[in-house]
Amino acid sequence: MAKKLSAVLGVDIGSQTIKVAEIKLQGGKPTVTALGMAQTPPGAVDHIGIHDPDGVSNVLKQLCASTGASVGDVVVSIAGQGSVLVRTLEVPNMNDSELKQHMDWEITRNIPFAESTVVSDYKAFPASGVNTQNMDVVMAISPQSAIDTMISLVKKSGRKPAAIDVEPLGIARALDTSYHNDLLGKSVCVVDIGHKTTSINVYKDGKLLMPRQVPIGGEMMSRAIVEGMGVSFEEAERLKADVAEIPANPGVAGTYNPFDTGASMATQAFAPYNPFAEPEEAPADGEPVVPVDVAQEPVAAVVSGGESDRVYGAMAAVLDEFVAEVRRSVDYYRSKGGDVDMLMVCGGGSKLKGLTHFLQVSIGLPCSDMDPFKGVTITAKKLDNFREEDRQDFAVAVGNGLQICF
Numbered sequence: 001m002a003k004k005l006s007a008v009l010g011v012d013i014g015s016q017t018i019k020v021a022e023i024k025l026q027g028g029k030p031t032v033t034a035l036g037m038a039q040t041p042p043g044a045v046d047h048i049g050i051h052d053p054d055g056v057s058n059v060l061k062q063l064c065a066s067t068g069a070s071v072g073d074v075v076v077s078i079a080g081q082g083s084v085l086v087r088t089l090e091v092p093n094m095n096d097s098e099l100k101q102h103m104d105w106e107i108t109r110n111i112p113f114a115e116s117t118v119v120s121d122y123k124a125f126p127a128s129g130v131n132t133q134n135m136d137v138v139m140a141i142s143p144q145s146a147i148d149t150m151i152s153l154v155k156k157s158g159r160k161p162a163a164i165d166v167e168p169l170g171i172a173r174a175l176d177t178s179y180h181n182d183l184l185g186k187s188v189c190v191v192d193i194g195h196k197t198t199s200i201n202v203y204k205d206g207k208l209l210m211p212r213q214v215p216i217g218g219e220m221m222s223r224a225i226v227e228g229m230g231v232s233f234e235e236a237e238r239l240k241a242d243v244a245e246i247p248a249n250p251g252v253a254g255t256y257n258p259f260d261t262g263a264s265m266a267t268q269a270f271a272p273y274n275p276f277a278e279p280e281e282a283p284a285d286g287e288p289v290v291p292v293d294v295a296q297e298p299v300a301a302v303v304s305g306g307e308s309d310r311v312y313g314a315m316a317a318v319l320d321e322f323v324a325e326v327r328r329s330v331d332y333y334r335s336k337g338g339d340v341d342m343l344m345v346c347g348g349g350s351k352l353k354g355l356t357h358f359l360q361v362s363i364g365l366p367c368s369d370m371d372p373f374k375g376v377t378i379t380a381k382k383l384d385n386f387r388e389e390d391r392q393d394f395a396v397a398v399g400n401g402l403q404i405c406f
Contacts, residue, residue: 008162009069010036010170010401011060011154014396015045016195016218016348018059018208019394022069023376023401030405031175032378035386036067037393047196047215049080053149057156064340073162074154075400077170083146085112086166086211089137092177093127099137115143123169125207138208140166149360163403167192167212168201170399171346177402178374186341187213189333190370191326191359192395193349195219198322200329210333214325218349221315228314242309246319246354303363323362330363343367346395372398 007024024035038059044052063069078084087110091102107120122139147164171190175183184205191198196217202210218240225236225244240398244283330340345356350369360367372395380386 004150005073005162005404006191007033007071007073008401008404009064009071009074009159010397010399010403011074012167012170012397012400013042013045013050013056013060013076013079014194015047016040016347017393018056018063019397020060020067020069021394021397021401022067022071023398023404024071025404026377026379030289030376030402032373032376032380032398032401033070034064034067034069035378035383035394036063036069037386037390038066039064047080047148049083050149050153053153054156057153058197060153060157060159064159066382067197067380072158072160074159075163075165075403076150076154076161077141077165077167077396078125078146078150079167080146081213082113082143084140084142084166085110086138086168088208088210091132091137093135099124103137103139107139109140110139113141115145117144118142121234136207136209138169138211162331165400165403167199167396168208170396170402171201171406172203172206172208173197173402174372174395174399175203175344177376177405178370180206180375187333187339189326189330189340189343189365190395191345191347191350192310192344193217193345193347195348198325198347198349200222200326202329202333202338209338210329212329216318216322216325217375221318221349221352222314225311226366227228229310233400234396239307239311240315240352243308244315244352244356245308246312246352247309248354248357319358321357326359327363330365340365344370346370346372346392348393350392351389370395376402 007022010021010023014018016039017037018040019037021032023030024033035380041052041055041059044050044055050056088090089106094102103122111118118141120139122137125136127135150164151161171192175188175190178324187202187204189200189202192201194217196212196219197213198216200212200214201208222236222240225231225239226233229236231239264405333340336373343359345359345367356367356369369392371391373391376398
């Protein structure tokens, strides 16, 4: 931001929902003065980027009005594999001039977009020790057209773009604000489960050390329920939210057992993930979501028990693949000499009952829900469209608003 602000509206535009968190500094501490969430227009946003900026801007304008948000300055995150590339680099210690020259070279050689005109930025983290020879740098590259779309969208909603950020850095601020003392010296892998994609990011002491995005999200689990149970997508979403629960011991009562080394993807050994490989495409609407290389009967056919077991069984193979991606990320980070002390989950897809225990047992690390409001006070008056169980959805929106503290 060009000038230091004392109040800002943090905005997170997702493929399923749009979240806003108005944050003001009151007595030197961050306070949430407006908060809300609304449905994203169908098809307006996906894993590539924003396709209907006018529709999104109308929803954002209505959401600001319904929540009573009065701050005009907006910090919004840009996301989507067609809209932004975020990478971390380890470079030798150098002065600002040397670093700029080096990063200009890094950015030029890492542009993944067909569009030649791009906007880029980077953030360097000081070396952690006096004898440390390298420092970590986060860089972001975005096509000029994607930035222009976001600026226009915010302006059409009646607000002023103060900054455009990236989701992993928003989560870093929320994590540091809420858990600074709890996580001192610890590395935490935050798994942000969205509707279309999941971000798997490793942080330590407020620094983003490894970002990764995979094309698995809540929608993929819902489509697995559609395929496995023969219900509509709307009914699958309801079953996932209200009925589904991952058993404490998925191997009992004849249910599919993702911990069985003979059948599970989640417990097999994998080659370390390579963040510089070409990104995978997310499955198109209607495509099968169950991995074809899982050698077993259709999961739903082997499940016994109540409705919750049947719903779990229908999406068990997708959950298994999801766990495998988290494991790949943790293993890759460890292969580079780092370690991970714990997992945290956030995002709309993280509210699946039993998920934290499932990840804890599968990965072998402590796992808990991330609460982005733990380090802030909420004084918002209009909370009609906010539920306590939605707290995990707001990690990025709150993190964007917390730019005023950093």
